Amino acid sequence: MAGKKVVMPEPVVCHAWDLSIPVHTFATGWLTAVRRPTPVVTTSATLDVPRPAVLSVRIRPLPVATRSYTFPELPVGRQPAPGGAATPRAQVPPAARRTCTRIEPPRDIVKLQDRLYYLLQPPLESLVSSGQLALPAQPFPYQYQGIAFLYPRYAAILADEMGLGKTMQAITAARLLLRSGEIRSVLLICPKPLVSTWQREFAQWAPELPVSAIEGDQGRRHWQWQQTNPPVKIANYELLLRDADVLRSSAVHFDLVVLDEAQRIKNHASSTSQIVRAIRRGRSWALTGTPIENSSDDLVAIFEFLQPGYLQPSMRSRRIGQAARDYVLRRTKDAVLKDLPPKLFRDANLDLTPEQEHAYRQAEERGIIQLSALGEALTIQHVFELVLRLKQICNFDPLTGASSKLERLEADLDEVAASGKKAIVFSQWVQTIAALRKPLARFRPLEYHGRIPSPQRDGVIARFRDDAARPLLMMSYGAGSVGLNLQFCSYVFLFDRWWNPAVEDQAINRAHRIGAVGPVTVTRMLTLNTIEQRIEQVLEEKRQLAARVFSETGEPDSLGLTQQDIFGLFNLAAPAAGKRAA
Amino acid sequence: MMRSGSQKLLPALGFLTVTCDPDQGLFGGYLVLNLLGRPLEFHCTAPVRPNRAQAILYGPSLDPYLCGERIGHTLLEKGRVSPRLVFTDRLPVMAARPLVATSLVLVCGAASQTFAGDGEASVAATGTAETAADERAASARTELPGLLLERFALGAYQLGVLAAHPDDRAQVAEYWPHFADQIALEEPFGRIREAIDEARSGAA
Missing domain, CATH: 3.40.50.300 (P-loop containing nucleotide triphosphate hydrolases)
Structure with a gap:
């Protein structure tokens, strides 16, 4: 602060003394000066602070892009009642409930919608434990995997070693497809002595499915071939030769054809192989414990039924193995049945x-x-x-x-x-x-x-x-x-x-x-x-x-x-x- | 925003979750199942990743905002079928509940599990050493700002609903007998995560 300096008077200290000395006063003119107010002069200074700049951040909602897929509901009448079961339910052990076998789409299914359809299906174990899929016995984990392997495939070889239950796996996979409405007709072809075995197996593992064996004289067989019901037909290889004309006609079509003991068509040029390949069909499955009996040509011949032209006899066996990998599932007893007696x-x-x-x-x-x-x-x-x-x-x-x-x-x-x-x-x-x-x-x-x-x-x-x-x-x-x-x-x-x-x-x-x-x-x-x-x-x-x-x-x-x-x-x-x- | 007029109310259940990829961000998946556990609809999101400013400014409310208000709400709005109940295994997704009419239920885990644990788990905190399973478990246990949960046991599960929506508890208890034997509540989330992975690999 600037201005004149203010001089303050010294403080007056009074003492009382009785000196008895006479005091005389007189005017000096100083009192007026004391009474006059001291002038105060002020000056102002501005603070030189710049005005703050304001930055506004606008928070926009994050955009969320979505993709949507819808799937068909089970056809009316095919939906099992929740908790209901037509046949005695297998007791699902706690360990099996913890395992989770889901259907994996094969590599040849390209469309994302179709892949998601299979991926999003419930685990097979839950179908059994909930009673939606009533089975007379609890499948082994590898059998669940076999069912999950077959279910989404249009071409597949289940090549498990004999005795691991290929029959049960194929029946259950076909049963699931029939119940989901994905297929409506199944033709099972097997050696003649096994027709009755397959009938028994269907009665055991899929008791609700009507099954008929193609048999009788020619007229009866022709009539049977052309019926749409029952959904599952069983025929033997020998019979195919006699009914070749009917099978080659456009009137006969199956959504799924399953070949049991598929090594029967290992000879590509045989009549049986030719007739089997001529059957009009949607899906082709082959069951065999011995996909290769003599040479890799056997496997090539089976693939002519599954996926014509996919494998060539001229391919080296290692290349065949790589190409066939997504189509073939083979397990051995040693690998999957640790508890099977030696x-x-x-x-x-x-x-x-x-x-x-x-x-x-x-x-x-x-x-x-x-x-x-x-x-x-x-x-x-x-x-x-x-x-x-x-x-x-x-x-x-x-x-x-x-x-x-x-x-x-x-x-x-x-x-x-x-x-x-x-x-x-x-x-x-x-x-x-x-x-x-x-x-x-x-x-x-x-x-x-x-x-x-x-x-x-x-x-x-x-x-x-x-x-x-x-x-x-x-x-x-x-x-x-x-x-x-x-x-x-x-x-x-x-x-x-x-x-x-x-x-x-x-x-x-x-x-x-x-x-x-x-x-x-x-x-x-x-x-x-x-x-x-x-x-x-x-x-x-x-x-x-x-x-x-x-x-x-x-x-x-x-x-x-x-x-x-x-x-x-x-x-x-x-x-x-x-x-x-x- | 409530259920749109085009949505059908069917005996179905919804399952909604959010997965976190350290590189790409958050992916949401919403699966609608019938009472037998079979899929009716699946909706998934492209990756959602907040920028630095959003991460700072939203603070602890970022996860509920992203998982619930943005991803969860968007997916629930996409459904053509309006399920009776929607389950989630991620606590932040519960922030979608005030925005929809459908009951939203948090699956915390098995009834034998406790709700101990005060650690904070952030789906937006990508790149942490925490495994996805640990993260989900922690997420299901933890409280987040504005999401006060009412927790209860039902069957073999510990469930939670927003305290602000107490009717959701009655809703799930009433509907429980219709699906308890058919669907294991934690299982469909695995399907969703696999489907998200498949969709991502398909889009790549």
Whole structure:
């Protein structure tokens, strides 16, 4: 602050003193000056602060873009009542409730709406636990996965090892599709002996579905083919040949065609394969425990039914494995059924009896001389004839009937019968089964082969299952290797060996499958230093083929039993190598 | 904004959730099921990601704003079928409830679980080490500003409704017998997350 300086008077201090001194006052003129107010001069200064700038932030609502998808509601009448169940409900264990198997769309479904439709379906376990899908037994987790695999697919191979329940998985997936309204008609094609098995399985796993078997005279069959009801029809392969004209007509169409034992169409050029491929259909499923029996060409042939042209015979097996991966589901018992009783192999490597040895060496030497003498006229049929002749001698000496295999078999069967167990004996030939009939008569054996009329076969199985006094069933590979459920049987004897390891596996798995209550002992009979031993070496290579294709681990060295293989059994040179023989 | 006139009231249930991708932001998914658990509708959003200013200015109310008012409300408005109940497993989604007429119920977890835990879980706090499952569990337990919950047990579940909408509790209790045996309440959220992933991969 600026201005004149104000001088304040000193404070006056008064003291009273009695001095008695006379005081005289007089005017000085100072009092007026004291009374005059002191002037105050002020000045103002402005603060030089700039005006603050204001920044406004406008908060706009965040835009939210959406995509919407709607799905069809179940058709009226197909919706199961919540909580209701037409058949007894499987008890769902708590562990199964926790697992969650959802349907995954396959890669060939491209449209997002369709993919979401499958992705958003409820878990299969919840369908069962809620009673929407009534099943007589609780499926295994891998079976749920199999159902979820089949359900969304238009082309699929369920290639589980025998005994894992392919039938149940296929029926349940088809049942779900029928109930959802996605399909309305199903044709199931199977070998003739299995028609009644499939009827029973449908009655068990989908009791609400009407099922009819195509049968009877031609007029009745034609009428059946053209009926839209019932929704599920069962036909056998043999019958397709007789009804080819009807099946090729446009009047017959199925939303789903399921081939059981689909290896029946492994020969692309066969009449059966051609007729199956000609059936008009929406979806194509193939069930087989042996998608590759001899070579990857078998798988290519099955794909001609599923997705024509997708695989080519010229493709390398590793490439086939990669291309087929999204279409094929294969599980083995070892991988998924940890609780299944073990399958115990016993290789009964036997020496021939002296009688057999003599007959065998004589037949082999003569045979090779004869084959060599044929020169350029030598064909694979000549070699086959010798192989079959030698294999038969490995079973029985043609003159005396002596058999080292029979001796071993009798000893083993005595033990089986004494323990109250049941056994199956497999042979390649009906004649061998006939030859076993008499020496094994004390076991009261039952027989199941091509000479047993089809109407009697179910009765044979029933007696074997239910009659404790009939512990033995003798079967031919051809009639008894597929579709039968003999899990009550503890012993399997392979009296002679089939050409194809897959057929042997199928035979063994009649007994070693879900429901088996104990270990299954498989006795593989083989005579040493014979053609059987040489064939076994080839079979072992073939046994690894399917695994190589599906694991995509490498290129198989040998695909199938070629002419080269057959001729090689006798160190003969094949006149024209490369063609498949089996 | 309440239910539009084009929506049909069917015996159906809705399931609404929001997932968080550290790179892209928030994805909302809304699944409408019939009482057998089969899908009738599915709606999902493109990724929603707040900018820095929004994250700062909304503060703790950002999650309810994004998940409930923006994503949840938008998805519920998209539905053609108006379900009797809508369930969510994310607490911030409950902020959509004042904006819609449908009862909105928070699935907190199994009845055996407690509601302990005061930690704050932010769906907008992307890039944290917290797993999605942990985040959802924490989200279901925690209170957020303006979302006062009334929690209760029903069947095997701990559920919650907004205290401001007490009738929702009566609504879910009344309708419960119609679907209790058919649908596990936590299960459809897994379907939604898979479907969102599928839609994202399809759009990529």
